[in-house]
Amino acid sequence: MSFISASSVKYRYEDSEKNALNGVTLKVNKGEFVALLGHNGCGKSTMAKTLNALIIPDEGMIYVDGMDTADDEVTYEIRRNVGLVLQNPDNQLVASIIEEDVAFGPENLGVEPGEIRKRVDTALKTVGMYDYRTHAPHKLSGGQKQRVAIAGILAMQPSCVVFDEPTAMLDPNGREEVMRTIKTLKKKGITIVLITHYMDEAVLADRVIVMEKGEILTQGEPEKVFSQVNLLKKHSLDVPQSTELAYKLIGAGLRFSKMPLNVQECIELLEGALS
Amino acid sequence: MIRDVALGQFIPGKGIVHRTDPRVKIILLIAFITLIFCAFNFVSLAVVTAGIITTLALSEVSFKLYFKSLKVIIFIVIITSVLNMFYGTGDPIWQFGILKLTMSGIYRAVFVSIRIVLLILISSCLTFTTSPTDLTDAIERLMKPLKVFHIKVHEIAMMMTIALRFVPTLLEETDKIMSAQKARGADMDSGGLIKKVKAMTPVLIPLFVSAFRRAYDLAMAMECRCYQGGDGRTRMKTLHIKKLDVFCIIFAALILAGVVLCDIFITPII
Numbered sequence: 001m002s003f004i005s006a007s008s009v010k011y012r013y014e015d016s017e018k019n020a021l022n023g024v025t026l027k028v029n030k031g032e033f034v035a036l037l038g039h040n041g042c043g044k045s046t047m048a049k050t051l052n053a054l055i056i057p058d059e060g061m062i063y064v065d066g067m068d069t070a071d072d073e074v075t076y077e078i079r080r081n082v083g084l085v086l087q088n089p090d091n092q093l094v095a096s097i098i099e100e101d102v103a104f105g106p107e108n109l110g111v112e113p114g115e116i117r118k119r120v121d122t123a124l125k126t127v128g129m130y131d132y133r134t135h136a137p138h139k140l141s142g143g144q145k146q147r148v149a150i151a152g153i154l155a156m157q158p159s160c161v162v163f164d165e166p167t168a169m170l171d172p173n174g175r176e177e178v179m180r181t182i183k184t185l186k187k188k189g190i191t192i193v194l195i196t197h198y199m200d201e202a203v204l205a206d207r208v209i210v211m212e213k214g215e216i217l218t219q220g221e222p223e224k225v226f227s228q229v230n231l232l233k234k235h236s237l238d239v240p241q242s243t244e245l246a247y248k249l250i251g252a253g254l255r256f257s258k259m260p261l262n263v264q265e266c267i268e269l270l271e272g273a274l275s
Numbered sequence: 276m277i278r279d280v281a282l283g284q285f286i287p288g289k290g291i292v293h294r295t296d297p298r299v300k301i302i303l304l305i306a307f308i309t310l311i312f313c314a315f316n317f318v319s320l321a322v323v324t325a326g327i328i329t330t331l332a333l334s335e336v337s338f339k340l341y342f343k344s345l346k347v348i349i350f351i352v353i354i355t356s357v358l359n360m361f362y363g364t365g366d367p368i369w370q371f372g373i374l375k376l377t378m379s380g381i382y383r384a385v386f387v388s389i390r391i392v393l394l395i396l397i398s399s400c401l402t403f404t405t406s407p408t409d410l411t412d413a414i415e416r417l418m419k420p421l422k423v424f425h426i427k428v429h430e431i432a433m434m435m436t437i438a439l440r441f442v443p444t445l446l447e448e449t450d451k452i453m454s455a456q457k458a459r460g461a462d463m464d465s466g467g468l469i470k471k472v473k474a475m476t477p478v479l480i481p482l483f484v485s486a487f488r489r490a491y492d493l494a495m496a497m498e499c500r501c502y503q504g505g506d507g508r509t510r511m512k513t514l515h516i517k518k519l520d521v522f523c524i525i526f527a528a529l530i531l532a533g534v535v536l537c538d539i540f541i542t543p544i545i
Contacts, residue, residue, distance in 0.1 A: 052499060076503065079500075080501055083499065086495065086496055086499075090444055090489070091492035092492070092493070092496040094493070094496075094497060094500075095408065096408050096436070096440045104500055105501060106509075107509055107511060108508055109501055110507045113511055113512070116509065116510075138444055138447065152500060153500070156500065
Protein backbone atom coordinates (compact mmCIF):
# COMPACT_ATOMS: atom_id res chain seq x y z
CA MET A 1 0.00 0.00 0.00
CA SER A 2 1.17 3.53 -0.73
CA PHE A 3 2.34 5.71 2.13
CA ILE A 4 0.02 8.55 1.21
CA SER A 5 -3.09 7.94 -0.79
CA ALA A 6 -5.60 10.65 -1.61
CA SER A 7 -8.76 9.85 -3.51
CA SER A 8 -10.88 12.50 -5.29
CA VAL A 9 -10.14 15.14 -2.68
CA LYS A 10 -12.23 18.28 -2.86
CA TYR A 11 -11.85 21.33 -0.68
CA ARG A 12 -13.20 24.86 -0.76
CA TYR A 13 -12.07 27.76 1.46
CA GLU A 14 -14.90 29.44 3.33
CA ASP A 15 -14.65 32.80 1.60
CA SER A 16 -14.06 31.40 -1.87
CA GLU A 17 -16.41 30.48 -4.68
CA LYS A 18 -14.18 28.01 -6.44
CA ASN A 19 -12.91 24.72 -5.13
CA ALA A 20 -9.24 25.01 -4.18
CA LEU A 21 -8.96 21.27 -4.69
CA ASN A 22 -11.26 19.79 -7.26
CA GLY A 23 -10.96 16.04 -7.15
CA VAL A 24 -7.29 15.27 -6.64
CA THR A 25 -6.29 11.63 -6.61
CA LEU A 26 -2.67 10.85 -5.92
CA LYS A 27 -0.44 8.27 -4.32
CA VAL A 28 3.00 8.66 -2.79
CA ASN A 29 5.07 5.60 -2.04
CA LYS A 30 7.35 5.16 0.92
CA GLY A 31 10.80 6.63 0.27
CA GLU A 32 9.68 8.37 -2.90
CA PHE A 33 10.63 11.94 -3.80
CA VAL A 34 7.68 13.68 -5.42
CA ALA A 35 7.68 17.23 -6.75
CA LEU A 36 4.39 19.12 -6.94
CA LEU A 37 4.36 21.87 -9.54
CA GLY A 38 1.86 24.48 -10.56
CA HIS A 39 0.90 28.13 -10.63
CA ASN A 40 0.12 30.27 -7.64
CA GLY A 41 -3.38 29.38 -6.59
CA CYS A 42 -3.44 26.01 -8.35
CA GLY A 43 -4.08 24.30 -5.03
CA LYS A 44 -0.64 22.86 -4.37
CA SER A 45 -0.22 24.53 -0.97
CA THR A 46 -3.73 23.50 -0.01
CA MET A 47 -2.82 19.96 -0.99
CA ALA A 48 0.23 20.13 1.29
CA LYS A 49 -1.95 21.14 4.23
CA THR A 50 -4.33 18.26 3.65
CA LEU A 51 -1.45 15.79 3.96
CA ASN A 52 -0.86 16.48 7.64
CA ALA A 53 -4.47 17.07 8.64
CA LEU A 54 -4.23 20.87 8.83
CA ILE A 55 -7.05 20.84 6.30
CA ILE A 56 -9.66 18.10 6.25
CA PRO A 57 -11.12 17.60 2.75
CA ASP A 58 -14.80 18.39 2.18
CA GLU A 59 -15.08 15.34 -0.05
CA GLY A 60 -12.81 12.41 -0.63
CA MET A 61 -10.35 10.72 1.71
CA ILE A 62 -6.68 10.96 2.50
CA TYR A 63 -4.87 8.09 4.13
CA VAL A 64 -1.40 8.53 5.58
CA ASP A 65 0.29 5.27 6.49
CA GLY A 66 -3.17 3.71 6.80
CA MET A 67 -4.54 6.50 9.02
CA ASP A 68 -7.49 8.62 7.91
CA THR A 69 -6.66 12.35 8.25
CA ALA A 70 -10.30 13.05 9.11
CA ASP A 71 -10.01 10.91 12.24
CA ASP A 72 -9.48 13.26 15.23
CA GLU A 73 -7.79 10.60 17.29
CA VAL A 74 -4.82 10.20 14.99
CA THR A 75 -4.38 13.88 14.03
CA TYR A 76 -1.20 14.33 16.06
CA GLU A 77 0.21 10.97 15.06
CA ILE A 78 -0.23 12.05 11.43
CA ARG A 79 1.37 15.43 12.10
CA ARG A 80 4.30 13.75 13.77
CA ASN A 81 4.68 11.34 10.88
CA VAL A 82 4.25 13.91 8.11
CA GLY A 83 6.25 17.05 8.87
CA LEU A 84 5.45 20.25 7.02
CA VAL A 85 8.14 22.85 6.30
CA LEU A 86 6.71 26.23 5.32
CA GLN A 87 7.93 28.96 3.04
CA ASN A 88 8.99 31.69 5.45
CA PRO A 89 11.78 30.42 7.69
CA ASP A 90 11.40 33.33 10.13
CA ASN A 91 7.83 32.53 11.01
CA GLN A 92 8.44 28.88 11.81
CA LEU A 93 10.93 29.28 14.63
CA VAL A 94 9.42 29.50 18.07
CA ALA A 95 12.29 29.80 20.55
CA SER A 96 15.17 32.28 20.78
CA ILE A 97 17.82 29.57 20.90
CA ILE A 98 18.31 27.15 17.99
CA GLU A 99 18.48 23.94 20.03
CA GLU A 100 15.43 24.90 22.06
CA ASP A 101 13.52 25.53 18.89
CA VAL A 102 14.45 22.13 17.50
CA ALA A 103 13.34 20.61 20.80
CA PHE A 104 9.89 22.19 20.49
CA GLY A 105 8.39 19.32 18.47
CA PRO A 106 9.55 16.42 20.65
CA GLU A 107 8.67 18.44 23.78
CA ASN A 108 5.10 18.69 22.49
CA LEU A 109 5.08 14.94 21.95
CA GLY A 110 6.05 14.36 25.58
CA VAL A 111 9.39 12.68 24.82
CA GLU A 112 11.81 12.07 27.74
CA PRO A 113 14.36 14.92 28.25
CA GLY A 114 17.39 12.69 27.60
CA GLU A 115 15.88 11.36 24.39
CA ILE A 116 14.96 14.90 23.26
CA ARG A 117 18.62 15.93 23.69
CA LYS A 118 19.72 13.01 21.47
CA ARG A 119 17.12 13.74 18.81
CA VAL A 120 17.97 17.45 18.76
CA ASP A 121 21.67 16.72 18.31
CA THR A 122 21.03 14.16 15.55
CA ALA A 123 18.61 16.46 13.73
CA LEU A 124 21.00 19.42 13.90
CA LYS A 125 23.87 17.28 12.64
CA THR A 126 21.76 16.00 9.74
CA VAL A 127 21.08 19.53 8.50
CA GLY A 128 24.61 20.66 9.33
CA MET A 129 23.66 23.24 11.94
CA TYR A 130 25.06 21.54 15.05
CA ASP A 131 27.75 24.19 15.54
CA TYR A 132 25.07 26.88 15.73
CA ARG A 133 22.98 25.14 18.38
CA THR A 134 23.28 27.91 20.99
CA HIS A 135 22.86 30.82 18.57
CA ALA A 136 19.83 33.05 18.21
CA PRO A 137 17.73 32.52 15.06
CA HIS A 138 17.74 36.17 13.98
CA LYS A 139 21.49 36.09 13.48
CA LEU A 140 21.34 33.30 10.88
CA SER A 141 20.95 33.56 7.12
CA GLY A 142 17.70 32.53 5.43
CA GLY A 143 19.09 29.19 4.29
CA GLN A 144 20.40 28.43 7.77
CA LYS A 145 17.06 29.33 9.35
CA GLN A 146 15.25 27.07 6.90
CA ARG A 147 17.64 24.23 7.76
CA VAL A 148 16.90 24.77 11.45
CA ALA A 149 13.18 24.60 10.62
CA ILE A 150 13.85 21.29 8.85
CA ALA A 151 15.76 20.04 11.90
CA GLY A 152 12.76 20.99 14.04
CA ILE A 153 10.63 18.68 11.92
CA LEU A 154 13.25 15.90 11.84
CA ALA A 155 13.40 15.85 15.64
CA MET A 156 9.88 14.44 15.58
CA GLN A 157 11.26 11.52 13.54
CA PRO A 158 8.74 11.70 10.70
CA SER A 159 8.75 9.22 7.84
CA CYS A 160 7.66 11.92 5.38
CA VAL A 161 8.46 15.61 5.07
CA VAL A 162 6.33 17.94 2.96
CA PHE A 163 8.10 21.10 1.83
CA ASP A 164 5.84 23.99 0.84
CA GLU A 165 8.05 26.16 -1.39
CA PRO A 166 10.94 26.01 1.06
CA THR A 167 13.29 28.00 -1.15
CA ALA A 168 10.93 30.72 -2.38
CA MET A 169 12.27 33.36 0.01
CA LEU A 170 15.93 32.37 -0.12
CA ASP A 171 18.91 33.61 -2.09
CA PRO A 172 20.69 31.18 -4.48
CA ASN A 173 23.11 30.06 -1.73
CA GLY A 174 20.30 29.36 0.69
CA ARG A 175 18.41 27.46 -2.01
CA GLU A 176 21.44 25.31 -2.67
CA GLU A 177 21.81 24.56 1.07
CA VAL A 178 18.16 23.57 1.44
CA MET A 179 18.17 21.40 -1.70
CA ARG A 180 21.30 19.62 -0.45
CA THR A 181 19.52 18.93 2.84
CA ILE A 182 16.49 17.57 1.01
CA LYS A 183 18.77 15.19 -0.93
CA THR A 184 20.29 14.01 2.37
CA LEU A 185 16.83 13.25 3.73
CA LYS A 186 15.96 11.34 0.59
CA LYS A 187 19.08 9.21 1.09
CA LYS A 188 17.96 8.46 4.63
CA GLY A 189 14.79 6.93 3.20
CA ILE A 190 12.45 9.75 4.17
CA THR A 191 9.53 10.26 1.81
CA ILE A 192 9.62 13.76 0.35
CA VAL A 193 6.90 15.88 -1.19
CA LEU A 194 8.44 19.07 -2.55
CA ILE A 195 6.17 21.88 -3.64
CA THR A 196 8.05 24.33 -5.78
CA HIS A 197 7.92 26.53 -8.80
CA TYR A 198 11.59 26.17 -9.62
CA MET A 199 11.81 23.63 -12.43
CA ASP A 200 15.47 22.97 -11.66
CA GLU A 201 14.43 21.65 -8.26
CA ALA A 202 11.59 19.59 -9.67
CA VAL A 203 13.87 17.64 -12.02
CA LEU A 204 15.64 16.12 -8.99
CA ALA A 205 12.45 14.28 -8.02
CA ASP A 206 11.53 10.69 -8.81
CA ARG A 207 8.14 11.84 -10.00
CA VAL A 208 6.65 15.19 -10.94
CA ILE A 209 2.99 16.03 -10.46
CA VAL A 210 1.67 19.14 -12.22
CA MET A 211 -1.43 20.76 -10.78
CA GLU A 212 -3.75 23.23 -12.44
CA LYS A 213 -6.98 24.72 -11.06
CA GLY A 214 -7.22 22.23 -8.23
CA GLU A 215 -6.73 19.21 -10.46
CA ILE A 216 -3.81 17.10 -11.56
CA LEU A 217 -2.81 18.11 -15.07
CA THR A 218 -0.18 15.49 -15.69
CA GLN A 219 2.29 13.39 -13.75
CA GLY A 220 5.17 11.02 -14.29
CA GLU A 221 8.96 10.91 -14.33
CA PRO A 222 10.57 14.34 -14.82
CA GLU A 223 11.70 13.45 -18.39
CA LYS A 224 8.19 12.44 -19.38
CA VAL A 225 6.51 15.44 -17.84
CA PHE A 226 8.95 18.00 -19.16
CA SER A 227 8.95 16.55 -22.65
CA GLN A 228 5.32 17.65 -22.88
CA VAL A 229 6.54 21.16 -23.54
CA ASN A 230 3.43 22.10 -25.51
CA LEU A 231 1.06 21.11 -22.74
CA LEU A 232 3.04 22.96 -20.09
CA LYS A 233 3.40 26.06 -22.29
CA LYS A 234 -0.33 26.06 -22.96
CA HIS A 235 -0.90 26.38 -19.22
CA SER A 236 1.89 28.97 -19.12
CA LEU A 237 4.13 26.79 -16.98
CA ASP A 238 7.86 26.80 -17.39
CA VAL A 239 10.11 23.91 -18.29
CA PRO A 240 13.79 23.66 -17.28
CA GLN A 241 15.98 25.95 -19.39
CA SER A 242 17.88 23.10 -21.04
CA THR A 243 14.61 21.38 -21.97
CA GLU A 244 13.36 24.61 -23.47
CA LEU A 245 16.55 25.04 -25.50
CA ALA A 246 16.27 21.49 -26.83
CA TYR A 247 12.60 22.07 -27.63
CA LYS A 248 13.44 25.15 -29.71
CA LEU A 249 16.27 23.35 -31.47
CA ILE A 250 13.96 20.48 -32.35
CA GLY A 251 11.59 23.08 -33.79
CA ALA A 252 14.51 24.28 -35.91
CA GLY A 253 15.08 20.78 -37.25
CA LEU A 254 17.63 19.24 -34.89
CA ARG A 255 17.10 15.67 -33.63
CA PHE A 256 17.47 14.57 -30.00
CA SER A 257 17.16 11.04 -28.67
CA LYS A 258 15.48 12.37 -25.47
CA MET A 259 14.72 15.60 -23.67
CA PRO A 260 17.57 16.96 -21.50
CA LEU A 261 16.74 18.01 -17.95
CA ASN A 262 19.94 19.69 -16.87
CA VAL A 263 22.91 21.49 -18.38
CA GLN A 264 25.16 18.41 -18.40
CA GLU A 265 22.62 16.26 -20.24
CA CYS A 266 21.95 19.09 -22.64
CA ILE A 267 25.65 19.42 -23.51
CA GLU A 268 25.97 15.67 -24.12
CA LEU A 269 22.85 15.55 -26.28
CA LEU A 270 23.95 18.61 -28.23
CA GLU A 271 27.35 17.06 -28.91
CA GLY A 272 25.59 13.91 -30.07
CA ALA A 273 23.19 15.79 -32.30
CA LEU A 274 25.88 17.94 -33.87
CA SER A 275 28.49 15.28 -34.57
CA MET B 276 19.74 53.03 14.80
CA ILE B 277 16.63 51.39 16.20
CA ARG B 278 18.62 48.25 16.93
CA ASP B 279 20.79 50.06 19.46
CA VAL B 280 17.95 49.99 21.95
CA ALA B 281 19.13 47.66 24.68
CA LEU B 282 16.70 44.82 25.14
CA GLY B 283 16.91 42.15 27.76
CA GLN B 284 20.31 43.36 28.86
CA PHE B 285 21.72 39.91 29.34
CA ILE B 286 25.51 39.83 29.50
CA PRO B 287 26.78 36.33 28.80
CA GLY B 288 29.24 34.99 31.33
CA LYS B 289 30.26 32.00 33.37
CA GLY B 290 30.43 33.52 36.87
CA ILE B 291 28.85 32.16 40.02
CA VAL B 292 25.75 34.30 39.66
CA HIS B 293 25.37 33.29 36.02
CA ARG B 294 25.46 29.62 36.91
CA THR B 295 22.95 29.83 39.73
CA ASP B 296 19.58 28.27 38.98
CA PRO B 297 17.28 30.98 37.57
CA ARG B 298 14.48 29.90 39.90
CA VAL B 299 16.72 30.43 42.90
CA LYS B 300 17.77 33.79 41.53
CA ILE B 301 14.19 34.98 41.15
CA ILE B 302 13.26 33.86 44.66
CA LEU B 303 16.36 35.47 46.12
CA LEU B 304 15.58 38.68 44.24
CA ILE B 305 12.14 38.74 45.83
CA ALA B 306 13.72 38.01 49.22
CA PHE B 307 16.23 40.84 48.80
CA ILE B 308 13.53 43.29 47.75
CA THR B 309 11.51 42.38 50.83
CA LEU B 310 14.61 42.80 52.99
CA ILE B 311 15.34 46.21 51.51
CA PHE B 312 11.97 47.40 52.71
CA CYS B 313 12.25 45.60 56.05
CA ALA B 314 15.43 47.36 57.11
CA PHE B 315 14.31 49.99 59.58
CA ASN B 316 17.64 51.17 60.94
CA PHE B 317 21.04 51.98 59.56
CA VAL B 318 22.67 48.79 60.79
CA SER B 319 20.19 46.46 59.10
CA LEU B 320 20.28 48.64 56.00
CA ALA B 321 24.06 48.29 56.03
CA VAL B 322 23.69 44.49 56.23
CA VAL B 323 21.39 44.41 53.21
CA THR B 324 23.67 46.77 51.31
CA ALA B 325 26.68 44.59 52.10
CA GLY B 326 24.79 41.51 50.87
CA ILE B 327 23.79 43.21 47.64
CA ILE B 328 27.25 44.65 46.97
CA THR B 329 28.74 41.18 47.48
CA THR B 330 26.26 39.73 44.98
CA LEU B 331 27.12 42.42 42.46
CA ALA B 332 30.85 41.81 42.95
CA LEU B 333 30.35 38.08 42.40
CA SER B 334 28.29 38.69 39.26
CA GLU B 335 31.39 39.48 37.17
CA VAL B 336 29.53 42.27 35.43
CA SER B 337 31.40 45.56 35.34
CA PHE B 338 30.21 48.19 37.81
CA LYS B 339 30.03 50.67 34.94
CA LEU B 340 26.96 48.85 33.65
CA TYR B 341 25.33 49.02 37.06
CA PHE B 342 25.95 52.76 37.19
CA LYS B 343 24.42 53.05 33.74
CA SER B 344 21.26 51.36 34.94
CA LEU B 345 21.16 53.85 37.85
CA LYS B 346 21.41 56.86 35.55
CA VAL B 347 17.89 56.29 34.30
CA ILE B 348 16.33 56.54 37.74
CA ILE B 349 18.44 59.34 39.21
CA PHE B 350 15.54 61.80 38.81
CA ILE B 351 13.10 59.53 40.57
CA VAL B 352 15.57 59.21 43.44
CA ILE B 353 15.99 62.97 43.73
CA ILE B 354 12.27 63.75 43.52
CA THR B 355 11.19 61.11 46.05
CA SER B 356 13.93 62.01 48.50
CA VAL B 357 13.12 65.74 48.29
CA LEU B 358 9.44 64.98 48.87
CA ASN B 359 10.25 62.69 51.77
CA MET B 360 12.46 65.31 53.39
CA PHE B 361 9.42 67.45 54.10
CA TYR B 362 7.16 64.65 55.25
CA GLY B 363 8.82 63.97 58.58
CA THR B 364 7.32 64.60 61.96
CA GLY B 365 8.93 66.25 64.95
CA ASP B 366 10.69 69.55 65.52
CA PRO B 367 11.48 71.44 62.38
CA ILE B 368 15.12 72.30 61.79
CA TRP B 369 14.23 74.75 59.11
CA GLN B 370 10.89 76.07 58.02
CA PHE B 371 9.63 77.97 55.00
CA GLY B 372 5.87 78.50 54.90
CA ILE B 373 4.29 75.08 55.09
CA LEU B 374 7.56 73.35 54.20
CA LYS B 375 9.05 71.81 57.33
CA LEU B 376 12.45 70.20 57.30
CA THR B 377 12.85 67.74 60.17
CA MET B 378 15.50 65.29 61.28
CA SER B 379 13.14 62.34 60.70
CA GLY B 380 12.40 63.71 57.24
CA ILE B 381 16.08 63.71 56.38
CA TYR B 382 16.43 60.14 57.63
CA ARG B 383 13.46 59.16 55.54
CA ALA B 384 14.96 60.77 52.44
CA VAL B 385 18.26 58.97 52.93
CA PHE B 386 16.49 55.64 53.45
CA VAL B 387 14.24 56.04 50.44
CA SER B 388 17.07 56.91 48.09
CA ILE B 389 19.28 54.06 49.32
CA ARG B 390 16.35 51.68 49.00
CA ILE B 391 15.57 52.67 45.42
CA VAL B 392 19.21 52.45 44.40
CA LEU B 393 19.55 48.98 45.98
CA LEU B 394 16.32 47.86 44.34
CA ILE B 395 17.55 48.83 40.89
CA LEU B 396 21.01 47.35 41.45
CA ILE B 397 19.79 43.93 42.54
CA SER B 398 17.12 43.76 39.81
CA SER B 399 19.69 44.68 37.16
CA CYS B 400 21.90 41.97 38.58
CA LEU B 401 19.18 39.43 37.73
CA THR B 402 18.63 40.67 34.17
CA PHE B 403 22.37 41.01 33.53
CA THR B 404 23.14 37.45 34.56
CA THR B 405 20.08 35.52 33.35
CA SER B 406 19.19 35.00 29.70
CA PRO B 407 15.60 35.90 28.78
CA THR B 408 14.84 32.27 27.91
CA ASP B 409 16.07 31.09 31.31
CA LEU B 410 13.98 33.78 32.93
CA THR B 411 10.73 32.79 31.22
CA ASP B 412 11.53 29.16 31.89
CA ALA B 413 12.03 29.83 35.58
CA ILE B 414 8.91 31.97 35.78
CA GLU B 415 6.89 29.16 34.20
CA ARG B 416 8.19 26.64 36.70
CA LEU B 417 7.80 28.92 39.70
CA MET B 418 4.26 29.86 38.74
CA LYS B 419 3.17 26.26 38.24
CA PRO B 420 1.35 26.08 41.60
CA LEU B 421 -0.87 28.95 40.41
CA LYS B 422 -2.55 26.47 38.07
CA VAL B 423 -4.78 25.67 41.03
CA PHE B 424 -6.34 29.12 40.57
CA HIS B 425 -6.90 28.41 36.85
CA ILE B 426 -4.13 30.77 35.81
CA LYS B 427 -2.83 29.67 32.41
CA VAL B 428 0.82 29.51 33.43
CA HIS B 429 2.07 27.61 30.40
CA GLU B 430 0.28 29.93 27.98
CA ILE B 431 1.72 33.02 29.66
CA ALA B 432 5.23 31.58 29.47
CA MET B 433 4.72 30.58 25.83
CA MET B 434 3.62 34.10 24.98
CA MET B 435 6.71 35.51 26.66
CA THR B 436 8.95 33.09 24.78
CA ILE B 437 7.40 34.00 21.43
CA ALA B 438 7.49 37.72 22.21
CA LEU B 439 11.20 37.48 23.02
CA ARG B 440 11.81 35.45 19.88
CA PHE B 441 10.11 38.02 17.63
CA VAL B 442 11.46 41.25 19.14
CA PRO B 443 14.61 41.26 16.96
CA THR B 444 12.66 40.10 13.89
CA LEU B 445 10.11 42.89 14.23
CA LEU B 446 12.80 45.48 14.95
CA GLU B 447 14.54 44.50 11.76
CA GLU B 448 11.25 44.75 9.93
CA THR B 449 10.59 48.22 11.39
CA ASP B 450 13.97 49.32 10.07
CA LYS B 451 13.11 47.99 6.62
CA ILE B 452 9.67 49.62 6.53
CA MET B 453 11.15 52.94 7.67
CA SER B 454 13.69 52.82 4.86
CA ALA B 455 10.97 51.89 2.40
CA GLN B 456 8.79 54.81 3.50
CA LYS B 457 11.76 57.18 3.43
CA ALA B 458 12.49 56.03 -0.10
CA ARG B 459 8.93 57.07 -0.93
CA GLY B 460 9.59 60.51 0.48
CA ALA B 461 8.32 60.13 4.05
CA ASP B 462 9.85 62.66 6.42
CA MET B 463 10.39 61.19 9.87
CA ASP B 464 13.11 63.30 11.39
CA SER B 465 11.85 66.87 11.24
CA GLY B 466 9.13 68.69 13.13
CA GLY B 467 7.99 68.60 16.72
CA LEU B 468 7.06 65.61 18.81
CA ILE B 469 3.46 65.42 17.57
CA LYS B 470 4.55 65.61 13.96
CA LYS B 471 7.13 62.88 14.52
CA VAL B 472 4.58 60.62 16.18
CA LYS B 473 2.18 61.19 13.30
CA ALA B 474 4.93 60.35 10.85
CA MET B 475 5.16 56.90 12.44
CA THR B 476 1.67 55.90 11.23
CA PRO B 477 2.86 54.73 7.79
CA VAL B 478 5.44 52.61 9.59
CA LEU B 479 3.16 51.12 12.22
CA ILE B 480 0.33 50.06 9.92
CA PRO B 481 2.45 47.81 7.66
CA LEU B 482 4.25 46.54 10.75
CA PHE B 483 0.98 45.45 12.35
CA VAL B 484 -0.27 43.84 9.16
CA SER B 485 2.93 41.87 8.83
CA ALA B 486 2.91 40.93 12.51
CA PHE B 487 -0.55 39.43 12.10
CA ARG B 488 0.55 37.52 9.03
CA ARG B 489 3.52 36.19 10.96
CA ALA B 490 1.25 35.18 13.83
CA TYR B 491 -0.93 33.21 11.44
CA ASP B 492 2.09 31.45 9.93
CA LEU B 493 3.59 30.73 13.32
CA ALA B 494 0.34 29.25 14.60
CA MET B 495 0.31 26.92 11.62
CA ALA B 496 3.96 25.96 12.09
CA MET B 497 3.27 25.24 15.75
CA GLU B 498 0.36 23.01 14.83
CA CYS B 499 2.58 21.19 12.35
CA ARG B 500 4.87 20.47 15.24
CA CYS B 501 2.09 18.93 17.31
CA TYR B 502 1.65 21.82 19.74
CA GLN B 503 -1.38 21.10 21.92
CA GLY B 504 -0.86 23.41 24.88
CA GLY B 505 0.99 22.67 28.08
CA ASP B 506 -0.58 19.32 28.96
CA GLY B 507 1.62 16.32 28.36
CA ARG B 508 4.53 18.51 27.31
CA THR B 509 8.03 17.66 28.47
CA ARG B 510 11.10 19.88 28.43
CA MET B 511 14.55 19.17 27.05
CA LYS B 512 16.29 21.23 29.72
CA THR B 513 15.37 20.27 33.24
CA LEU B 514 16.45 22.42 36.16
CA HIS B 515 18.11 20.86 39.19
CA ILE B 516 19.14 22.49 42.43
CA LYS B 517 22.94 22.19 42.66
CA LYS B 518 25.39 22.70 45.50
CA LEU B 519 26.01 26.25 44.29
CA ASP B 520 22.30 27.04 44.59
CA VAL B 521 22.27 25.75 48.15
CA PHE B 522 25.20 28.04 49.01
CA CYS B 523 23.36 30.99 47.50
CA ILE B 524 20.30 30.19 49.58
CA ILE B 525 22.42 29.93 52.74
CA PHE B 526 24.09 33.25 51.92
CA ALA B 527 20.69 34.91 51.53
CA ALA B 528 19.40 33.27 54.71
CA LEU B 529 22.35 34.67 56.68
CA ILE B 530 21.61 38.17 55.47
CA LEU B 531 17.95 37.66 56.27
CA ALA B 532 18.84 36.56 59.80
CA GLY B 533 21.19 39.55 60.17
CA VAL B 534 18.52 42.02 59.13
CA VAL B 535 15.88 40.49 61.37
CA LEU B 536 18.22 40.48 64.38
CA CYS B 537 19.27 44.07 63.78
CA ASP B 538 15.65 45.09 63.42
CA ILE B 539 14.76 43.46 66.70
CA PHE B 540 17.65 44.70 68.85
CA ILE B 541 18.25 48.16 67.46
CA THR B 542 15.55 50.81 67.70
CA PRO B 543 14.08 51.67 64.34
CA ILE B 544 14.89 55.10 62.97
CA ILE B 545 11.91 55.39 60.68
